[in-house]
Structures are given as C-alpha cells and as structure tokens.
Amino acid sequence: YLVKQVFTKKNPAPYAPGPPGWPVIGNISDMPHVKPWLTLAEWGKKYGDISHIEVLGQHIIVLNSINTTMQMLDKKSSIYSDRPVFPMAGELVGWKDSFTLLPYGDHLRWNRKNVHRVIGSRTAMKVYHPIEEIEIHRFLKRVLAEPGELREHIRHTAGAVILRISYGYEVQEKNDPFIDLAEHAVGIFSKSIAPGAWMVDIIPSLAKVPEWFPGAGFKRVAREWKEIVEEMVSAPFQFAKDQIAAGIALKSFTSSLLEGTLCAEEERMLKWSAGTLYGAGSDTTVSSIYAFFLAMTLSPDVQKKAQAEIDAVVGPGRLPSFADRDSLPYTEALMKEILRWNAVVPIGIPHRVTEDDIHDGYYIPKGSLILPNIWFMLNDPRTYSNPSEFNPERFLANDGKEPETDPRTIFFGFGRRICPGIHLADASVWISTAMSLAVFNISKVVENGVEITPEFDSTSGLISHPKPYKCSIKPRSAKALALIKQDANN
Numbered sequence: 092y093l094v095k096q097v098f099t100k101k102n103p104a105p106y107a108p109g110p111p112g113w114p115v116i117g118n119i120s121d122m123p124h125v126k127p128w129l130t131l132a133e134w135g136k137k138y139g140d141i142s143h144i145e146v147l148g149q150h151i152i153v154l155n156s157i158n159t160t161m162q163m164l165d166k167k168s169s170i171y172s173d174r175p176v177f178p179m180a181g182e183l184v185g186w187k188d189s190f191t192l193l194p195y196g197d198h199l200r201w202n203r204k205n206v207h208r209v210i211g212s213r214t215a216m217k218v219y220h221p222i223e224e225i226e227i228h229r230f231l232k233r234v235l236a237e238p239g240e241l242r243e244h245i246r247h248t249a250g251a252v253i254l255r256i257s258y259g260y261e262v263q264e265k266n267d268p269f270i271d272l273a274e275h276a277v278g279i280f281s282k283s284i285a286p287g288a289w290m291v292d293i294i295p296s297l298a299k300v301p302e303w304f305p306g307a308g309f310k311r312v313a314r315e316w317k318e319i320v321e322e323m324v325s326a327p328f329q330f331a332k333d334q335i336a337a338g339i340a341l342k343s344f345t346s347s348l349l350e351g352t353l354c355a356e357e358e359r360m361l362k363w364s365a366g367t368l369y370g371a372g373s374d375t376t377v378s379s380i381y382a383f384f385l386a387m388t389l390s391p392d393v394q395k396k397a398q399a400e401i402d403a404v405v406g407p408g409r410l411p412s413f414a415d416r417d418s419l420p421y422t423e424a425l426m427k428e429i430l431r432w433n434a435v436v437p438i439g440i441p442h443r444v445t446e447d448d449i450h451d452g453y454y455i456p457k458g459s460l461i462l463p464n465i466w467f468m469l470n471d472p473r474t475y476s477n478p479s480e481f482n483p484e485r486f487l488a489n490d491g492k493e494p495e496t497d498p499r500t501i502f503f504g505f506g507r508r509i510c511p512g513i514h515l516a517d518a519s520v521w522i523s524t525a526m527s528l529a530v531f532n533i534s535k536v537v538e539n540g541v542e543i544t545p546e547f548d549s550t551s552g553l554i555s556h557p558k559p560y561k562c563s564i565k566p567r568s569a570k571a572l573a574l575i576k577q578d579a580n581n
C-alpha cells in the first residue's frame with residue numbers, strides 16, 4: 092500500500108489509495124463478485140472517495156461520492172465517456188454493437204441523438220403517455236386475476252411498453268415470443284458481462300483459442316448465446332419493417348427512423364439501437380416496480396398516506412393519469428424513495444478514461460476503468476439522513492428543511508453516457524406507482540395465522556432486483572374493483 096503511494100518518476104502523481112495488491116496479478120482476488128457495491132463501499136470508508144486497484148495491469152478507479160463522480164464523469168466528460176472493451180460480452184457474444192457498449196464517438200452520438208428525439212425529454216414522452224396508461228391498466232387486470240404472479244406481470248408489462256415504443260409491436264397476453272426472447276437475451280447480457288466471470292475478460296488473447304481446445308468451453312457458450320442475441324435484435328426489427336411495407340405500422344421508434352432514407356450501415360445501426368432500447372427497457376424498470384410492491388408491504392403508513400393523497404386529488408371515479416402528476420407531491424416523493432432504496436444498476440456501467448488525468452491529486456492513467464458506486468451514493472449519510480430508513484418525507488420541504496438530493500441525479504448514471512431511457516423509466520415507475528396505489532391494498536401475507544414479513548435482499552449482477560418475496564394484493568373497494576375491470580382502452 093505504501094509502495095503504491097510513492098510518487099514515482101514515471102507517474103505525474105500518486106495513484107489513489109486502495110487495497111494492497113500482489114506483483115503482476117495486482118488485486119485480482121480483491122474484485123468482489125457478490126454484491127460488489129458493499130465491498131466497494133468498504134473501500135470508500137477505508138481509502139476515501141477515490142480508490143484504486145490494479146488487476147493484471149488494468150487500473151480500476153472506484154468512486155464513492157456524488158461530488159467526485161460529477162466532477163469527473165460530468166464536468167470532464169470529454170475524456171470520461173468511453174467504455175471498456177468486454178471480450179466475452181462484447182466481442183464473442185456480440186453485444187459490442189449495442190450502444191451501451193459502443194466506444195465514445197460518432198456512432199454513439201448518432202444513436203443517442205435518435206433516442207433523444209423519440210424519448211429524450213418529458214415533452215417527447217407525452218406521445219407515449221396513452222400507451223403507458225393503457226398498458227399499466229392492463230397490468231392492474233393481470234394482478235387482480237393472478238396476484239401471486241406479480242413478478243411475471245411486471246416483466247410482461249415492461250416488455251409490452253418497450254416493444255410498443257421501439258417497434259410498434261403489441262404483445263400477446265401469454266407466452267409472447269418477443270418477451271421471452273428479451274428475457275433470455277438480457278439474462279445472457281448480465282451473465283456475459285459479470286466482472287471476473289470469464290477468464291477471456293482478463294486475458295483477451297484467449298478469444299483466439301479454437302473452440303475444441305481444452306478449457307475453451309466458453310467459446311461454445313458464446314456462440315450459442317450470440318445466436319439468441321442476434322435473434323432478439325433482428326426478429327422484432329423485421330416485424331416492424333414488414334408492418335411498414337404492408338402500410339399498417341403503428342408509430343414507433345423504428346418506424347419514425349425508417350421513414351428517412353438510410354444506407355445499409357445506418358439500417359444496421361438502427362436495428363441495434365432499437366434492440367438496445369428493447370433490451371435495456373425490458374429488465375430495468377421491472378426492478379423498481381417490484382421494489383415498490385415490497386416497500387408498500389413493509390411500510391403500511393406510507394402506503395396509506397399516498398392513497399389518501401390520490402383519493403383527495405383523483406377521487407374514486409377514475410384511475411390516476413399523467414395529468415395528475417404535478418398535483419401529487421407525496422406520491423412523487425414516494426417514487427423518488429423507491430428509486431433511492433433499490434439501486435437498479437448498483438455500480439453503473441463502467442466508463443473508460445481516454446486521456447491521462449490528475450484528479451484531487453491522484454493519477455488516473457489513460458485507459459482506467461471508472462466504477463461509480465451508485466448504490467453507496469444513494470445510501471451515503473452525507474447526502475441522505477438515516478439512509479437505511481424508507482422515508483419519502485426526505486424529499487419534501489418540511490419545517491424549513493430543504494428536500495434531500497433527487498436520486499435521479501445519481502440513479503441513471505453520469506455525463507455523456509447517462510441513461511437515455513431516463514424519462515421512459517421515470518414515467519413507467521410513476522404511473523405504475525400511482526395506478527396501483529389507487530386501486531390496491533398491498534400487505535403482508537398471513538399463513539397459518541402468522542403474518543410473514545418479507546426481507547429486502549437484492550440479487551447481484553449488473554442489474555439488481557429484489558429477490559422474490561410474498562405479498563398480498565387486494566382491491567381497495569368495490570369501486571376500485573370496477574375501475575380495474577373497466578375497458579383499458581378508454
């Protein structure tokens with residue numbers, strides 16, 4: 092550790108402190124696989140807001156403060172916006188064309204510009220509000236019919252929203268082929284990108300080893316996965332093209348961009364762009380909405396308060412809509428607290444720095460990976476009082492107290508790579524929260540006369556979900572039941 096701190100002739104400043112490593116292999120055994128955000132937060136406590144490790148010559152910088160992260164990834168975004176190469180997920184499984192993993196450059200900017208035009212602001216999203224309202228109403232019907240299948244219904248609904256917006260595709264009520272495909276492909280993304288899971292990510296030259304070679308089983312796995320990913324990106328795109336050719340396409344991201352004249356390369360980029368939205372949109376908001384039902388099970392008082400607000404503003408005769416959003420401040424605060432409480436992408440997607448930098452006196456060599464510990468920033472006692480407490484009030488101005496930091500400035504990443512789905516995600520989580528609270532009471536399950544208190548535990552992985560739990564979901568009243576049963580298209 093001390094050796095690392097020494098100001099060497101070669102380096103213009105010392106590396107940031109971090110756990111001591113071994114010569115050559117560096118900190119290979121320190122990279123945590125299970126809930127890595129907890130270990131990274133420990134490093135924050137021990138070594139400060141910027142810490143450094145080295146794994147086989149790869150420098151990794153861990154950030155544990157919102158200020159430092161903003162100063163680096165946002166203020167210096169011209170050099171902090173690249174992505175690392177992921178030999179397994181990107182090169183072998185084929186996600187490298189998904190714009191989540193594109194290097195910083197023209198190709199990425201083309202993608203981001205297109206997405207921004209379609210869903211990049213609250214105003215642009217307004218076109219899709221009716222779709223969200225209809226789809227979430229359908230979700231209420233599914234939950235009413237089979238409350239025990241909550242997780243499935245949330246997945247199905249998120250898939251329905253994103254397939255409609257990306258391709259103009261309307262899902263089947265059961266076993267929709269595109270929803271199953273996305274679920275499969277997104278699972279592959281998570282597995283193939285898991286840090287440290289694949290030797291080829293540590294020794295990239297292994298990618299050249301033939302498939303039959305002992306120990307090269309990962310190449311067969313990658314080939315099989317690549318086929319599924321290709322299918323996931325191509326099949327719904329072909330659907331949209333066929334609909335356009337037949338003159339029956341619904342307006343969507345793909346149809347509006349296919350209206351212009353595109354060369355073959357642009358069409359390929361568009362196919363991947365739509366595929367990226369479809370993949371990224373089908374698994375992320377699911378985690379927040381599933382966390383919402385858990386939080387309501389655990390916090391009946393918060394639930395009652397939000398329901399009282401919705402009853403007073405919306406009344407019993409209709410479901411809430413986006414038009415009510417500005418009149419429901421407590422529900423808004425509740426939604427923010429859901430986001431803060433359950434970090435969906437807990438350590439973000441790594442950025443890569445393209446120039447040498449010195450930040451806060453520490454040397455950040457060109458090519459370093461930057462891991463922002465989003466989970467810790469959402470639980471940092473310097474930003475949030477009693478962070479482990481679920482408390483929407485923290486986001487309301489009370490007794491002269493300023494509201495605490497909006498978690499959306501952290502939750503969706505940073506700088507020029509900030510999540511482009513932010514407004515879609517925000518709209519989906521909000522409308523799901525407001526509509527569900529308007530009609531359902533969510534509570535603990537009683538089994539054999541005993542109330543079961545579910546535990547909040549999260550899965551590891553790039554996208555983290557609350558682990559399965561049980562809750563009871565019942566219509567609040569006969570009027571609520573009638574509202575759920577109304578035709579969703581009206």
Ligand code: HEM
Nearest residue numbers: 191368371372375376435436440503504505508510512516
């Ligand atoms: C709860 C919901 C969501 C969360 C928490 C979330 C979070 C994130 C985060 C942390 C990043 C990395 C940002 C960075 O590198 O600094 C990201 C990137 C991205 N997100 Fe989301 N996201 C969500 C929903 C969505 C949705 C609904 C879509 C699509 C419609 C989407 C599309 C993307 C894409 C395409 C990228 C890659 C951007 C790039 O590399 O330039 N996300 N998201």
